[in-house]
Amino acid sequence: DLKETLKINFDSIIEKNEIKGTNLCQVVVQRNGGFSIFYAYPDGKTFIFGDIYKDGTFLSKATLERMQEKLFKNFLSEIDSVVAFSYKPEGYNKYIYMITDPDCPFCEKTKAAVKQWADANKVEIKVILLPLESLHPQAKDKSIKAVCSGMQYDDYLNSRWTGNKCSEGVKKIEDSIALMKKININGTPSFISFNGKRLMGFSPQELDNIIK
Structure with a gap:
């Protein structure tokens, strides 16, 4: 159970995406009315919290902006x-x-x-x-x-x-x-x-x- 492994509470998992060219999976969770983004290794025990720079893009920042734009459209x-x-x-x-x-x-x-x-x-x-x-x-x-x-x-x-x-x-x-x-x-x-x-x-x- 992800909550138990990470020792944090969150409402739900919004999306999970494999980052091409790496062995990382980007996970977006809804937490306290906002979004938290982290990266998981295949072993299910190792996680990275923070932004990752790849191919000219800060991945967490770009994902957060995409989620915010989606929220905007849903609540326009x-x-x-x-x-x-x-x-x-x-x-x-x-x-x-x-x-x-x-x-x-x-x-x-x-x-x-x-x-x-x-x-x-x-x-x-x-x-x-x-x-x-x-x-x-x-x-x-x-x-x-x-x-x-x-x-x-x-x-x-x-x-x-x-x-x-x-x-x-x-x-x-x-x-x-x-x-x-x-x-x-x-x-x-x-x-x-x-x-x-x-x-x-x-x-x-x-x-x-x-x-x-």
């Missing part, structure tokens, strides 16, 4: 349903999801730069609110009020977190929190491109890369 309609508001620059022809927390300091510092990047690249920004309650106790109430008050992108840029709570807002934020857990987004700011590629943190150059 649900992701769209938790978008709180969006920004559409003139002539936009692509989109990204921006996952943010009202009280995330780095989100606040970079939100104007994100808009500048979107304007320059003609990319729609679909904003998903993900209050990280353990770090920011007031963020959930702010997020709910934002939905209930019909917050727009300009309000977000100017930090106008006002209004009253409502059942619609509570549901949307609860759904957002649950869905981000399902697709293994646990930090802000995070970005998901229309093609399912992800970026944690803000970098104009890395955003350029995920929309290609």
Whole structure:
């Protein structure tokens, strides 16, 4: 039993693939809402945890990106349903999801730069609110009020977190929190491109890369 051999718990084995030209098998397991990737030798007793570089590719990184893109496709309609508001620059022809927390300091510092990047690249920004309650106790109430008050992108840029709570807002934020857990987004700011590629943190150059 793999769990007993490795002395770790995981939910399920997602896939197993032999790596051509080696005597290793790549194993992907679902664990704690995310993915863990390791490599097994034929003896069933020897394992490698870490990324392996072969033929110009870091195998674990490439596999993780593929799994994340698959998750994105599976949950696309649900992701769209938790978008709180969006920004559409003139002539936009692509989109990204921006996952943010009202009280995330780095989100606040970079939100104007994100808009500048979107304007320059003609990319729609679909904003998903993900209050990280353990770090920011007031963020959930702010997020709910934002939905209930019909917050727009300009309000977000100017930090106008006002209004009253409502059942619609509570549901949307609860759904957002649950869905981000399902697709293994646990930090802000995070970005998901229309093609399912992800970026944690803000970098104009890395955003350029995920929309290609």
